Amino acid sequence: MASNVLEEIKQKIIKKLPDEVQLANIEFEGPEVVIYTKNPDIVADNGDLIRNLAKELRKRIIIRSDKSVLLPYDETIKKVEEIVPEDAEISNITFDEVTNEVVIEATKPGLVIGKYGVTSREIVRKTGWAPKILRTPPIRSDVIDRIRNTLMHNSKERKKILQTLGARIHQGGKYPNEWTRLTAMGGFKEVGRSCMLLQTPNSRVLLDCGVNVAGQDDKTKFPMLGVPEFSIQDLDAVVVSHAHLDHCGFIPYLYHYGYEGPVYCTTATRDLMTLLQMDYIDIAHRENNPLPFNVKHVQKMIKHTITLDYGVVTDISPDIKLTLHNAGHILGSAMCHFHIGDGAHNMLYTGDFKYERSRLLEPATTRFPRVESCVMESTYGGHEDVTPSRNNAEKELMKTIYKTLKRGGKVLVPVFAVGRAQELMIVLEEYMRHGMIDEVPIHLDGMIWEATAVHTARPEYLSKDLRDQIFHMGRNPFISESFNKVQNNAERKQIVEGEPSIILSTSGMMTGGNSVEYFKWLCEDKNNTIVFVGYQSEGSLGRKIQKGHKEIPLEDETGKTRVFNVKMDVKTIEGFSGHSNRRQLMEFAKRLHPRPDKIITCHGDPYKTVDLASSIHRSYKVETKTPLILEATRLQ
Template identity: 80%
Template sequence: MASEVLEETKKTIISRLPERVKVAKVEFEGPEVVIYTKNPEIITENGDLIRNLAKDLRKRIIIRSDKTVLLEPEKTIEKVHEIVPEDAQISDISFDDVTCEVIIEALKPGLVIGKYGVTSREIVKQTGWAPKILRTPPIKSEIIGRIRNTVKNSSKERKKFLQNLGQKIHTGSKYENDWARLTSMGGFKEVGRSCSLLQTPNSKVLLDCGVNVAANEDKNSFPFLNVPEFNIQDLDAVVISHAHLDHCGFVPYLYHYGYEGPVYCTTATRDLMTLLQLDHIDIAQREDNPLPFNTKHVQKCIKHTICLDYGEVTDISSDIRLTLHNAGHILGSAMCHMHIGDGSHNLVYTGDFKYERSRLLEPATTRFPRAETVVMESTYGGRDDVHPSRNSAEKEMMKTIYKTLKRGGKVLVPVFAVGRAQELMIVLEEYMHHGMIEEVPIYIDGMIWEATAIHTARPEYLSKDLRDQIFHMGRNPFVSDSFIKVTNTNQRKDIVEGEPCIILSTSGMLTGGNSVEYFKCLCEDERNTLIFVGYQSEGSLGKRIQKGYKEIPLEHNNKTRVFNVKMEINTIHGFSGHSNRRQLMDYVKRLSPRPDKIIVCHGDPYKTVDLASSIHRSYKMETKTPLNLECTRIQ
């Protein structure tokens, strides 16, 4: 069936292209149709032709040269340097013989692309190689380097995987799309291990697959993959909304368990997801609590990940099209719009989202082509979850920091490495730059530095104001001299014994990482301050401290010791990457088009129910609050 579809597609393409275009072959590679031609410059110079063809076929189209017309690599490198302006600052040029791509890394990739793509088209015209243009991170990123090497070194394997996937996607539906349902496998009436199974008569797609890092036992840590309707062999796709572990931490286990299919997410999510998964494995091994997967399964996940841009419509199965939209939560976070069947039903899965502009990101998208069902989070959905504005939160934080530094203390901020850390870095750099707080060292510990490097490599996901500041004003807050990377234990000892300073350290809930070690050293000095800026889940050390516990037993020098908390404890809510109650209600109000049904998840039980009942009362919408293991029919 797929071969018939491919043959029909090839005939359509050949009939629509000018006669002088020599088509060597046409292949399905995952969701894309790849056209190999002996004169690609003719097609690339006529962008409208391909855009219209893709629109008519309702498929993504990639143009590549046939191997017979490729210029030798050495001469290609010379040509690239001739064509591309020196200001682009090319850092590396390599080749992928399998995909016939020349991979160009540059500090200013926009200059490699050129205005309206003129420079990249010239590269195709003079060399035959299709340019794959990558940004050189201003801060060197070990993770991005590893990912790029993994993808490059597995090119043959990846192409075979994509070809097999393409055959599967384009086979066509066997059954009529007259129903769709959602099985709650984690993250319903709880925060952590988010996981849902979307089923249609033709497809099974997993929406997120996370872990609960604060759980005390395995049965509460991982999603319910043992539900009867879930079979790893029948799974068509995994869609990841964003990189936090409670949404992606269990994906490597799927590959350990036998999954061979794709993971769909944004490029930034792939990078950050890899960072957090590897760190999760490393911490578990150090704590002698190994996970049921290892680094080779993370590597397999990288090889099987298909990255999508916001707004890019993609077939992920025979009857489901996926489009990702900005969620405003962390870098690359996405709301997942699923177009089921030929428009028979449309589902939006919000993941975690922030419906407010921040210094780091634009607010979450509210407009979709269609949306009959919306599955939304409720982390701060309780009627009492009223947070201050971002501006008020910034002022409160600076006031707290000012007081602490004045009395000779140190400020410890346990922070999530991804999102909150970068938001705070921007704020602290801004206030110090304008002399509004004392210039003291800001120590960056744990994964924060690597996560920040990834942010610098993916500026297209940042807010417009921040992009303008980086590209037009030439001031990148992330590379400020105020920030000092912490690299070893001796340096940490000097920090806690030294002069007043600000410390940003992982983990954000004090469930592990270096923030716990800083806490032990600083908590018994009343001059110091601990500031919480993110969600503290039940069972975490952070939650106990937040509740006011003054005697905290912790392991110290291989013995349990009780630490007496004398430092000031402060919680500032306005920096959260989640929407508060008012924003959640306002988000539903502004959804366009208006959905028929809202399914509420990702929140404590009373907050989930409170938000759902308020939505029902205020907007007269049908709402549901399933428990884990429940199945909800959405069509």
């Protein structure tokens, strides 16, 4: 079936191509139709040609130089260095043999592109390689380097993966699209282990596959993959909304379990997802609590991951097209829009989202071509979830820091490495720069530094204000001298025994990581303060401290359990969350365009899920549902 479809597409493309094009091959690579030509000039000037072909065929079209006309690596590097002005400050040149791209990192990428793209087109003409131009990040990211190395060393295998996937996607649906259903496998009437299965007569797509880091056993930690509807062999795709572990932490297990298909997400999500999964494995190993997957399964996931930009429509199965939109939650977070059965049904999965502009990100998208059903988060969906404005939250944090430093104490902020940490870094840097709080060291522990490196490497996902500050004003708050990257345990001890300071440390819910160690060292001194700025899951150590428990049994440095007496101040400051509060959730449902026929609430405590659903139904006369785990809901 796929070969027939490809032959039809080939014939249509051949008719449309100019006579001078020397066609080498046409093939499916994942969701894309790739045209290989022996004319690098055609690749350089392919804009209108691609647009017209894509519009007619309703497929993603890529034109590449055939391998026979590509210059060798060393000659290409020489040519690039001749063509690109020295002022561009090229820092690295690598090659992607799957996409036939030369990846050029430069401090001033605009000079590599050239006016109206003239320089980048010249690179194609002279070398055959299509340039992929990246800004040199001010902080080098180890995880991005690792991902690039994995893809480069497995380029032939990845090419086969994409070709096999392309044949499956483009084979066409076998059955009429008469129904669509959604099965809840995790994250419904609870927070953690988000996972759901979208089914049509022709497709099976998994939406997120996370873990509950505060879960007490396998039954509460991991998604319910044992539902009758779920079969790993029949799974067409996995779509990841964002990189937090409660949405992506169990994906490596799918590859351990035998999955051979793709994962779709944004580039930033792939980078951060890899970072958080590797750290999750590392912590589990250190705590002698092994997971049912390991590093090789993360590497397998990387080889199977296909990254998408916001707004790009992509075939992910015979009858489903996916488009990702900004969710405003963390870097690269996406609302996932599914166009099913040539428009028979359109479903939106919001993932976690923030319907408010933050210092870090733009607010979540509310406008879509069509939406018949919407699955939306309800973390703060209760009517009492009225949080202070961001401005008031910042003032409250600064007041708390000022008082603590004044009495000679230290401020510990357990924080999620991705999102909240960077938001706080921006706030602290600004207030310190303007002299509104004392200049003291801000210690960054755990994965915060590496996660921040990813933020500096993917600036296209940041808010417009922050991009302007970095690129046009020449001020990057992430590389302020106030920040200190904590390297080892000896340095941690110096910090807790030293002068007043601010400590940002993972994990955010104190379910492990160095925030727990800092807490043990600091909690029995009344001069110190612990500040919670993010969600604390039921059962987590953070929730216990937040609730006012004064005696906390934990292992000491000798490995023996002892009771730690909480004498430090305990402060919760709402308003920094990456989730929408109750008012923003209601406003999102109101502004969602077009208004869906059905809204399903998920990702919230049982009461909040129901409270939000009933309020949306009363206010906007939309049908709402609040499924339990294991329930299946017919959408169409």
